[in-house]
Amino acid sequence: xQSVTQPDIHITVSEGAxxxxxxxxxxxxxxxLFWYVQSxxxxxxxxxxxxxxxxxxxxxxxxxxxFKRSQSSFNLRxxxxxxxxxxxxxxxxxxxxxxxxxxxxxxxxxxKVEL
Amino acid sequence: NAGxxxxxxxxxxxxxxxxxxxxxxxxxxxxxxxxxxxPGMGLRLIHYSxxxxxxxxxxVPNGYNxxxxxxxxxxxxxxxxxxxxxxxxxxASSSRGADTQYFGPGTRLTVL
Numbered sequence: 001x002q003s004v005t006q007p008d009i010h011i012t013v014s015e016g017a018x019x020x021x022x023x024x025x026x027x028x029x030x031x032x033l034f035w036y037v038q039s040x041x042x043x044x045x046x047x048x049x050x051x052x053x054x055x056x057x058x059x060x061x062x063x064x065x066x067f068k069r070s071q072s073s074f075n076l077r078x079x080x081x082x083x084x085x086x087x088x089x090x091x092x093x094x095x096x097x098x099x100x101x102x103x104x105x106x107x108x109x110x111x112k113v114e115l
Numbered sequence: 116n117a118g119x120x121x122x123x124x125x126x127x128x129x130x131x132x133x134x135x136x137x138x139x140x141x142x143x144x145x146x147x148x149x150x151x152x153x154p155g156m157g158l159r160l161i162h163y164s165x166x167x168x169x170x171x172x173x174x175v176p177n178g179y180n181x182x183x184x185x186x187x188x189x190x191x192x193x194x195x196x197x198x199x200x201x202x203x204x205x206x207a208s209s210s211r212g213a214d215t216q217y218f219g220p221g222t223r224l225t226v227l
Contacts, residue, residue: 044218101209105157
């Protein structure tokens, strides 16, 4: 069975600083990997996804993530954080099952941005 | 398109009561799923469906029933609510295969 680990529960960065959120996954085959963001009281919005091809994936809001098979990682990065990026971030791995894509989520990383 | 809609947004139940959380999507997606979100635990899959008439269990299915009579709707039923079911519930949908799942706004359920 697949699993996802987000080792950082909380991260605080200053506005304008760079950001890296860590994600490690466990899956027997080629994974489908996702990063979602959740603002307080809201649903989840997709930031980016990796299915195949280029291991550096660009997403919305200036985010990018790099798939590293040797390290089983899919870390999320942003060169300069904005105060509006404060939210909870979830990494997920998908497994094709009977025609559907079952997602397994990590426990999330809460990002706080200091002005 | 409205995307994925969920009703109600908030609900308070007493232990033992039953209710149905509604989920609908207008994107003609075949795959739909229900998750619950609890603090420190991320989202966990309750049930999913790969098409009308086809459902299967996820990671935490106990205490929940689902059915899928149409492509658009995927209701989640709590037959006898328990305090352990206090959570935020999200419905999601996607096309078949490894595609992006689109999430609804969630239902916050409290069981007293």
